[in-house]
Amino acid sequence: MAAEPAGGTLALPEVVAAPARGRGRHVPWIPIGIIALFVAAAALAPLVSPGDPYAQALRNRFKPPVWEERGTWAHPLGTDRLGRDMLARILYGARVSLAVGALAVLLASSVGAAVGLVAGYYGGRVDAALMRITDATLSFPVILLALILAVTVGPSFLNVVIAISVILWARYARVIRGEVLTLMQLDFIAQARIAGAGAWRIITRHLAPNTLNTLVVLITLQVGYVIIVEAALSFLGAGIPPPTPAWGSMIAEGRDFVTSAWWVSFLPGLAIMLVVLAFNLLGDWLRDTLDPKLRQL
Amino acid sequence: MAPAVIDVRNLQTHIVTRWGTLKAVDGVSFTVAEGETLGIVGESGSGKSMTCLSIVRLVPRGAARIGGGQVLLDGDDLLTKGDAEMQRIRGRKVGMVLQDPMSSLNPVFSVGMQVREAVAMYHGLRGRALTRRATELLASVRIPSPAARLRAFPHQLSGGMRQRVVGAMAIAAPPRLPIADEPTTSLDLTIQAQYLGLLEELQQQHRFAMIFVTHDLGIVARICDRVAVMYGGRIVEIGPVRRIFKSPAHPYTKALLDAIPRLGARRDLLTTIEGQPPDLVRMPSGCAFAPRCPDVMDRCRVEAPPSTDVDAGHATRCWLHVPA
Numbered sequence: 001m002a003a004e005p006a007g008g009t010l011a012l013p014e015v016v017a018a019p020a021r022g023r024g025r026h027v028p029w030i031p032i033g034i035i036a037l038f039v040a041a042a043a044l045a046p047l048v049s050p051g052d053p054y055a056q057a058l059r060n061r062f063k064p065p066v067w068e069e070r071g072t073w074a075h076p077l078g079t080d081r082l083g084r085d086m087l088a089r090i091l092y093g094a095r096v097s098l099a100v101g102a103l104a105v106l107l108a109s110s111v112g113a114a115v116g117l118v119a120g121y122y123g124g125r126v127d128a129a130l131m132r133i134t135d136a137t138l139s140f141p142v143i144l145l146a147l148i149l150a151v152t153v154g155p156s157f158l159n160v161v162i163a164i165s166v167i168l169w170a171r172y173a174r175v176i177r178g179e180v181l182t183l184m185q186l187d188f189i190a191q192a193r194i195a196g197a198g199a200w201r202i203i204t205r206h207l208a209p210n211t212l213n214t215l216v217v218l219i220t221l222q223v224g225y226v227i228i229v230e231a232a233l234s235f236l237g238a239g240i241p242p243p244t245p246a247w248g249s250m251i252a253e254g255r256d257f258v259t260s261a262w263w264v265s266f267l268p269g270l271a272i273m274l275v276v277l278a279f280n281l282l283g284d285w286l287r288d289t290l291d292p293k294l295r296q297l
Numbered sequence: 298m299a300p301a302v303i304d305v306r307n308l309q310t311h312i313v314t315r316w317g318t319l320k321a322v323d324g325v326s327f328t329v330a331e332g333e334t335l336g337i338v339g340e341s342g343s344g345k346s347m348t349c350l351s352i353v354r355l356v357p358r359g360a361a362r363i364g365g366g367q368v369l370l371d372g373d374d375l376l377t378k379g380d381a382e383m384q385r386i387r388g389r390k391v392g393m394v395l396q397d398p399m400s401s402l403n404p405v406f407s408v409g410m411q412v413r414e415a416v417a418m419y420h421g422l423r424g425r426a427l428t429r430r431a432t433e434l435l436a437s438v439r440i441p442s443p444a445a446r447l448r449a450f451p452h453q454l455s456g457g458m459r460q461r462v463v464g465a466m467a468i469a470a471p472p473r474l475p476i477a478d479e480p481t482t483s484l485d486l487t488i489q490a491q492y493l494g495l496l497e498e499l500q501q502q503h504r505f506a507m508i509f510v511t512h513d514l515g516i517v518a519r520i521c522d523r524v525a526v527m528y529g530g531r532i533v534e535i536g537p538v539r540r541i542f543k544s545p546a547h548p549y550t551k552a553l554l555d556a557i558p559r560l561g562a563r564r565d566l567l568t569t570i571e572g573q574p575p576d577l578v579r580m581p582s583g584c585a586f587a588p589r590c591p592d593v594m595d596r597c598r599v600e601a602p603p604s605t606d607v608d609a610g611h612a613t614r615c616w617l618h619v620p621a
Contacts, residue, residue, distance in 0.1 A: 194388065
């Protein structure tokens with residue numbers, strides 16, 4: 001027996017506020033703001049850009065950003081080795097990164113979700129066959145596939161999107177299949193079948209809407225990953241071919257001059273980091289809010 | 298007597314497992330007439346749910362298959378139907394309500410969308426007429442302020458309310474044969490009583506043949522006209538409820554009835570049935586109940602008893618009743 005406190009009254013245990021997690025977490029306005037900023041920059045690049053991202057001015061090479069000693073307001077973020085305006089190139093580069101991210105994730109998620117729904121619904125041999133294909137796909141490195149495509153058909157925007165989505169769909173397939181397997185155990189699926197619903201109706205009306213939360217979380221978390229892959233490919237020269245401004249290739253172009261002109265590599269790198277971090281934070285929050293089961297993603 | 302709506306003849310459903318093929322349903326035959334309710338009772342694994350799933354041909358894919366027999370719905374054998382035709386029969390002619398009201402509605406759609414979908418599927422209604430019919434349907438299962446309930450989501454309704462919604466969808470067609478697979482198991486007693494009253498009322502209204510699966514003999518006594526007792530995949534006794542409650546023929550039925558606690562009975566302990574339900578993979582070669590039967594004879598362990606009439610409409614599978 002615990003000793004009673006003096007005075008004979010029982011002390012109430014102190015109420016400790018549980019640390020807010022999951023549903024209680026704040027809406028992550030900073031990541032949302034960063035994403036909105038970059039999306040706006042990408043959409044409105046021709047309007048907000050201080051100049052032409054392709055215009056070369058060899059006499060203005062390696063101008064530092066405005067806050068550095070020799071910087072000018074004519075080029076707020078400086079110029080690269082061909083005298084092209086860094087700010088303009090970063091703004092236009094956002095178009096490439098976000099377009100690749102959106103397209104690849106859209107393609108991959110629709111194919112992957114369809115495969116996952118079909119595999120989970122039909123089960124048996126269909127499931128086994130589809131899941132073996134999924135496993136095989138996941139064991140193939142994205143970068144390698146993109147390099148092969150770049151070498152054989154040449155680097156292009158479309159090839160980057162194809163290379164990434166051809167591999168990425170498998171993750172969606174696997175996660176959605178898992179969700180479907182759980183849903184299939186629930187009575188409303190059996191009830192729908194007993195009510196005379198066919199495969200198409202059950203998949204589209206009952207299974208798909210119930211996996212939507214998971215899909216949204218996965219999509220958000222994957223956008224950041226795709227942007228990194230695209231940057232890596234562009235860095236390696238297998239991505240968006242120059243002179244189109246892409247953050248990855250900008251880093252590559254500047255790497256020989258890092259000691260003398262750090263901004264040429266650093267600024268596009270900072271852009272990548274900010275966007276990817278923002279998407280990951282947003283994805284984490286969405287996961288905790290919509291679907292706390294998905295902690296392992 | 299009214300013509301049989303459903304006539305199941307010698308139904309066989311087998312489950313293939315790693316340890317061998319087990320006969321989950323082994324030669325089950327029964328009929329249910331218009332306006333009649335047949336109760337199917339038995340312990341877990343006796344084959345009662347599997348019998349119902351076999352009628353709508355929805356036995357678990359891969360594991361189970363229907364191995365033989367006939368399921369005649371208004372004289373038409375369902376086991377010979379193509380998949381597309383079977384799909385049209387489900388819901389329209391044979392309805393079913395499952396056990397768990399908590400998960401039998403789709404959580405992401407409102408009740409209204411789901412009820413309207415069912416009504417639209419069977420009646421081809423649209424727009425206002427559809428909403429009106431859906432509201433009437435909810436009202437017919439005694440859901441208060443049905444128009445408001447249509448806008449609710451499943452998680453906003455109680456278990457009993459949800460089970461009524463599922464019930465409403467199951468009788469939307471209305472079907473010739475609704476099957477209720479332990480629909481009241483997870484409801485509390487008052488709600489259960491209300492639900493049973495509702496089923497009786499609906500049956501009087503629609504005159505359908507109903508199959509009610511349960512392990513609760515009290516419910517059988519309350520709403521069933523006839524009862525089939527299942528044990529080890531077979532019907533061991535079938536007949537009018539009153540007759541079976543008064544003079545059960547099969548030792549298993551007797552044991553079941555003895556195990557019901559009765560108000561006022563001076564008994565310190567409830568009677569239980571000794572032993573375990575049979576292992577369906579290693580079925581005894583004779584009568585499945587022989588290892589637990591108090592009246593077991595040598596013959597029971599060797600040969601399975603045939604179905605024998607003990608009275609008009611009352612049959613059992615027991616050697617005690619086979620004339621020598």
